Amino acid sequence: MSTTTPDAACDCPAGGGSASRSKQNGVLDSAPKMAVEATRQSEIDTLGLSGEDLLSMHRFMVLARLIDEAAIRQNRQGKAPFVIPVSCHEACQVGTAWAMRRGQDIWLPYYRDLAVVLVAGMTAFDVFLGIFSKAGDPTSGGRQMPAHWGSRRLGIITGSSPIGTQIPHAAGIAYAVKFRSEDAVVATWFGEGATSEGDWHEGLNFAGIHKLPVVFVCENNHYAISVPQSKQMAVENVADRAAGYGFPGVVVDGNDVLASYAAMKRAVERALSGEGPTLIECKTYRFQPHTSDDDDRTYRTREEVEEARHHDPLDRFSADLKTLGLMDDARIESLRAEVKAEVDRAVADAWAAPDPDPATVLRYVFEED
């Protein structure tokens, strides 16, 4: 593939994402063979992921989890007015994001997509600049609520709070990509609640008609704030809805980072080869309330949440890596300590950063002379 850079995504930092990804198979041969679980190994070989990739994906999941925990602490301490948790979505987010090319492809995440934007190139410091609404917040300079991601430099398209409005944008960007014959894929992420919106239907419909290079990723955690999936739709799978748009819908275990990656990889290949969109539904859960302002005890039993925690995607991937001989308890412990130090530093640095200047509030309604 060429390295053509679309306008909306340039000047990206090197490293991370797929730029450093090895495509050769069997790279885990160097891992202790006796620890390798045959099925998993063969699955990974098929995906073309290196051991370095797996460790890097794992680190992003740990980073997202620890940022989440730190953000909630900042909220409880009164330093962050509002935060949006991610916990339990890390696998489907890192898995799908990993199939994208940082600095080349175009990302339209929704507000829960912390791990997606980390893979796309945002840092923990960037995230906390947003959480503390500082002048240097790369997303909006402190104008928007936290987690309303955007960065032209990283190809992350600015998002809003109304649900599903980014779906037609993704289709329009993909139309422009195709129109200009660029080597890029567009992906957009959303929850299952978004799939009830008219904008969602209109965006997928347009993308299907024009066979656009776009992937639609649903992170189905089964609740739109309090409303369960059974009151959101009469079908069992969001993916079933793809039939109405003339492209494939795929259901994956969203708590399995590799299954999420595999589905996204196929969808990206389909998009890049001109075959059109794919709808991927990642079945997952959210451990925390919808936001720091929500109380999920009003609509979910503690037993249900506790049960979900037994299927923690991070624990699962850690266990996989141990089976593959890439991790052990001591290394996981030291990784957590290292990442926690990074997050703590980001919190402290972001907290100390300057607030937006009130004199700027009137700026950028229109282009300035």
Add this chain to the structure above:
Amino acid sequence: MAQKNVVTAIHDALHEEMAADDRIVVLGEDVGVRGGVFRITQGFMEEFGPARVIDTPLAEAGIVGVAIGMALHGLLPIAEIEFADFIHPAFDQIVSEAARIRYRSNNDFNVPLVIRAPWGGGIHGALYHSQSIEAFYGHVPGLKVVVPSTPSDAVGMLRTAIRDPDPVLFLEHKKTYRAITGDVLDEPYTVPIGVADVKREGEDLTVVAYGFMMHTCLETATRLQEDHGISVEVVDARSISPLDKQTILSSVRKTGKAMVVYEDNRTYGAGAEIVATIAEEAMFDLDGPIVRIGGPDIPAMPFATSLEHFYLEPEPDQLYRRMLDLARF
């Protein structure tokens, strides 16, 4: 210089722009093989091809939403909403997205989008093909709303709208389309957005109007001159947002009398903003009460001729009599 009606003028200008810049695409319902229900894009599909002249699904939020995406990635989309009455499903995309993307991203992103929509009544359009929508959108920071009413202004303002790096809602009054003809310069020119135009100079009274009402006011002004020697200055607002307060206030200060005429329902209409501006900033220059004439507060215009006429003119020769009263005050 050529004589053209509004439809031909917009068609020709859009054609020239598309021929000169291949980033421009038009999209909307029936804009392709049909050439638009008002024929604005007639022949475009054959000339520019289906990739640049896109017949969309019947989905207004999708049309605007997809166009925003195109605008975010290097294209210059011109979205057509078949009738302004049908723009309401796209309100969220226009207001929450297009109009605030620059602000919310702290100047990181912008949306060079033009949305064209035929508005206004008097053509037997009834409740859903006659609406005035400018007040809904004139209230939105980050969005420009223009209402040219002559062929020349439509051409010049369309060019400006296409070159604008921010979203512009370009409203074309349906009754002007074929009823209003005028000179259009052959060489390319632009008319700025946010600048009103004195369409008729006068001394005794200022009338601010836009859309087809502006033409009705011009006609009425001519009769008042002939019948009574009353000299009416007619200011064509042309742009709802930004509003050219200076041209309006200068005229009002000169004549000392102000009337604002608009077709939309009177209550909270764009004319209310113009009246408020005059009241706030030119109160002590006035020699008479500000007069505001808007449509009755009913849901747009009914279909029957008698009902439609009543909407536009609830009393016989209303504009003539009200202008005369104000001039004599």
